[in-house]
Amino acid sequence: MTKARSRRQDRPEVILDAAESLMRRSGERVLTIDAVAAEAGLSKGGVLHHYASKDALITALAARKVARMRAGIAENLAVQPPGPAALPLAVLAQARDLYADECGFPDALLIAATGNAEAVAGFREFLAERLSQMGAIEGRPGAGAALVFSILGLMLSRSLGFHRLDGPELARLFDALDAQARNLAAEPDASRSA
Structure with missing residues (x-):
């Protein structure tokens, strides 16, 4: 394969990297085809x-972000001790990583994607997968969904600028979610014993 052909095949990623870089620096409002072209040198x-x-472009950015989140969960799952709490802990670890992303891209992408049905569909599918997976391992009906929606609420409220938790306050919140994840499959369903 020639060097020029290889560069052409890399262009979609170069374009997405440029778009992501723009959004990290300046938010979703600067995302135009002209700005992305200039940033990518194309x-x-x-x-x-x-x-x-x-x-x-936004749909492709969202698809790439969802793929990265799936990969992050898989990586975090690989380092969890085996057992029913492994998946909830991996999902929570990925949320911590995403929350720690101080560069603003996840927030800008989420805001840009809200007006794009295809991009939103990708996020919906990802959420449906998480809810299904968590429902399959939980010891109490609804406990896995409660954890997923707690994480989602934390992420969305940050993205929308409702809060910006830091330091000990954030650590306490993630510790509480961690305890919920660890107990997810360990606690028996009270309705079954009644």
Whole structure:
């Protein structure tokens, strides 16, 4: 494969990297095809060849983010002790990592994606997978969903600027979620014993 052909095949990733870089620095409002082209060192036509519109670009960014979240959960799962708490702890560890991302891209992407049905569909599918997986391991009906929605509420409220928890306050919150994750499968369903 020639060097020029290899560079052309890498262009979709270069374009997505440029878009992500722009959003990290300045938020979702600066995401235009022209700005992405300039950031990537490509022509506008070069960007449009791979992503026919801003919506297509946002959809691709969202798909890449979901793939990274799935990979992060899988990596975190691989280091958990085996048992029913492994998946909840891996999901929580990925949420900690995402919350610690101080560069603003997850927030900007989420805000940009809200107006894009395809991008939102990718996030919905990811959430449905987490809820299904957590429901399959939980010891009490609804406990896994409660953990997932607790994490989601924390992330969304940060993205929307409702809060910015730091230091001991954030540590206490994540410790409480960690305890909930550890107890998820350990606690018997009270309705079954009644």
